[in-house]
Amino acid sequence: MDSPADLANRSVSRLIQNEVTTEIPVHLLFRDDPDPGRRDPRPAPVALGPAVVGSRRGTGEQPRSRRRVPGPAGPAPEPDPALVERPARVLPGVVGVLAGACGAAGCVVTSWWAGVLPPLAQGLPLPGGAGAGLGLPQWAAYAGAGALGLAGFGGLTRGPAGRAWVLGLYGRYRGTVRRTGLFWANPLVRRRRVDVRLRHWRSEPMPAADAGGIPLRVAVLVVWRVRDTARAVLGVDDHEAYLRRCVEAALARVRPAAPGGSRGAAEATGDALTRLVARETEAAGLEVYSVRPARVEYAPEVADAMHRRGVAALDARDRAGALTSVVDSVEDTVTRLTTRGLVDLDDGERKVLVRDLTVAFCAGRRETIP
Structure with a gap:
């Protein structure tokens, strides 16, 4: 018969000669965030034997599922970084007025130079070179003066209070004008008025x-x-x-x-x-x-039903309030009668008095309610 020492040696003998086992702490199998700086009061590690491997994989431990905080329903639309409001380059309105006036004066001077003024002006003494007719120089002067007048008067824009002008040239954004009063802008730009008031x-x-x-x-x-x-x-x-x-x-x-x-x-x-x-x-x-x-x-399809439901709830609330008031009144009356010694009632007489008072109070309350 084997001795106890032989049984102990046989229990620790390896079943497979090339088997490798590792000692790991039992309490670390179900721990996700160990704190190495804190001393663990739990017992020391023990040998698990050949049924446990040296890594977390295969131990049967399930990862802990962390609760996710629900985010917003959807991301907000991202604005176009190229479309950012910036001030447009404009000039005071007096510049446009002066340019338009100069263009008009140039047309008058060119007409006087070509001799095409009305008959009243033809009788005036004209210096030499006037009345030369419409030639290439006169047409060029007309074109320059007309272009100057059109650019001056055509670029004038009025900026009312509480409105802004969005300027664009050939499909490109050229800036925004928020100033009030008269100003001059390029007459070729497209102007869109926007209400910026509250x-x-x-x-x-x-x-x-x-x-x-x-x-x-x-x-x-x-x-x-x-x-x-x-x-x-x-x-x-x-x-x-x-x-x-x-x-x-x-x-x-x-x-x-x-x-x-x-x-x-x-x-x-x-x-x-x-x-x-x-x-x-x-x-x-x-x-x-x-x-x-x-x-x-x-909604119209449920309005009637919800109205009836609300009326029923109000009626039930009124009935409950009236019943509470009647019960309080009966209790107060019976208590006063018995406390002051006006009546000496047993249980049967007390029940009859409570019933009669309840009927009387309910009848009187029904008569007072219109």
Whole structure:
């Protein structure tokens, strides 16, 4: 019979001669972020034997799944870096007026030089060289003076307060003019006027749904203005239509409060709409200050049913309040009678008195309600 020492030697003998095992701590198998600077109070490592390999692979340990924080529904549109508002190069309006006046005066002088003035001016004593007729020099003088007059008067533009001019030449953006008064710009540029004042827009009733999925019709009030004229005019086809579409998309993502909701819920709805619309319209050069629900009502297909539901809820609330008032009144009456010693009632008489008082109070309350 084998001795205990022989059994111990046999238990630690290798089953496979070329087998390699490694001692690893048991507590490290299920630990993702060990802290080497902290002393672990757990027991020392032990040998696991041939069934455990020296790496984490194959130990049966499952990786921990970390909870992901949901991000935004979609990335905001990136603005075109080439479309950034910059001031255009223009001249004061007096320069255009002087250039146009000089061109007109040049045409008059050329006509006098060619001798084509009206008959009244023909009788005046003219110096030598006048009345030479229309030759090549006269036509060249007419062309120069006419071009100067057209350039001077054709480039004059009036800049009203609260408006800006977006200038473009041959399809390229040449700058924005925000100055007021008369100024002169290149007469060949294309000018588009943009309203940069603070504006508000009240939408028509748009479809939406509350937190319970009940269809609603919501009219919102949007306060906004054009911040970057280059992006508003050249970045989108129509920035006002783009704003409307962004409001509709925001209403599809935000659940407005139902009609008759609390003021805090309405404020939360407005803040969420403002953030979404401001984020979407930033690429179009628009600055949105607030988007607030101006009117919230149920859709026509559910309006009657929700009205009946609201009336029933109000009626139930009134009935509960009336019953509470009657019960309080009966209790107060019985308590006063018994406390002051006016009546001495047993349980049966107390029940009868409570019943009679309840019937009387309910009948009297029904008569007082119109």
